[in-house]
Amino acid sequence: MAMTHSPGRYLTKAIDRTANALRGLWYRHIYLSWVQFGRTITFAGPIRCAGVTGSIRIGDRVFLGPNISLAVAEGGSLVIGRDVSVNQGSILSARLSVTVGDGTRIGDHCSIRDSDHRIEAGRTLLESGFQAQAVKIGRNVWIGRQVTVLPGVTIGDDAIIGAHSLVNTDIPARALAFGTPARVQRVLA
Numbered sequence: 001m002a003m004t005h006s007p008g009r010y011l012t013k014a015i016d017r018t019a020n021a022l023r024g025l026w027y028r029h030i031y032l033s034w035v036q037f038g039r040t041i042t043f044a045g046p047i048r049c050a051g052v053t054g055s056i057r058i059g060d061r062v063f064l065g066p067n068i069s070l071a072v073a074e075g076g077s078l079v080i081g082r083d084v085s086v087n088q089g090s091i092l093s094a095r096l097s098v099t100v101g102d103g104t105r106i107g108d109h110c111s112i113r114d115s116d117h118r119i120e121a122g123r124t125l126l127e128s129g130f131q132a133q134a135v136k137i138g139r140n141v142w143i144g145r146q147v148t149v150l151p152g153v154t155i156g157d158d159a160i161i162g163a164h165s166l167v168n169t170d171i172p173a174r175a176l177a178f179g180t181p182a183r184v185q186r187v188l189a
């Protein structure tokens with residue numbers, strides 16, 4: 001019979017809490033000391049934040065899953081509202097501006113980027129550089145796992161984006177959309 005209150009469970013919980021607290025100290029005060037963090041952030045695992053020179057603001061009670069990546073270029077801004085969760089393996093990348101509204105849930109392995117390689121005839125990708133258009137994700141949006149949001153997209157409040165979607169156009173508030181490319185299937189009551 002399964003023991004619902006086994007010592008192992010308490011130990012696991014205690015180790016997890018301690019690891020989270022230690023990671024919090026590391027990220028808040030050393031590795032990401034220049035990031036504006038709100039209160040009670042959960043750091044569920046390692047965060048990758050290489051070469052960041054832009055600004056990052058993260059609201060209260062945000063959950064940052066393991067192996068997420070935050071990339072913000074010089075002059076860029078990433079704003080994550082309060083009560084947001086960013087699940088494991090997701091990347092948020094801003095050269096200009098990426099904003100995520102309060103209460104939004106971002107599934108595993110999502111890619112939310114505001115820039116692409118510029119494509120120019122006769123020039124290599126390296127020579128052509130990047131072009132950026134702001135990405136805006138509203139409040140209380142549910143983004144399923146493995147969703148890609150392309151530059152320039154706005155997703156309205158309370159929308160739902162189904163798993164594995166490619167979002168390349170704006171999605172209105174309260175819409176449920178999915179597919180590649182994502183299309184509105186219905187509007188939620």
Ligand SMILES: CC(C)(COP(=O)(O)OP(=O)(O)OC[C@H]1O[C@@H](n2cnc3c(N)ncnc32)[C@H](O)[C@@H]1OP(=O)(O)O)[C@@H](O)C(=O)NCCC(=O)NCCS
Pocket residue numbers: 105106107108143144145146160161162163164165176177178179185
């Ligand atoms: C979109 C979603 C919320 C369900 O929406 P729904 O309208 O209730 O969809 P249903 O389950 O009734 O399915 C309706 C149709 O859409 C299809 N469909 C549902 N989700 C789909 C998706 N993500 N991509 C493509 N088609 C999808 C179904 O196969 C079904 O097709 P059919 O009518 O030909 O059989 C759900 O499927 C989803 O993708 N959830 C995200 C899950 C996830 O990623 N969780 C982990 C991260 S939090």
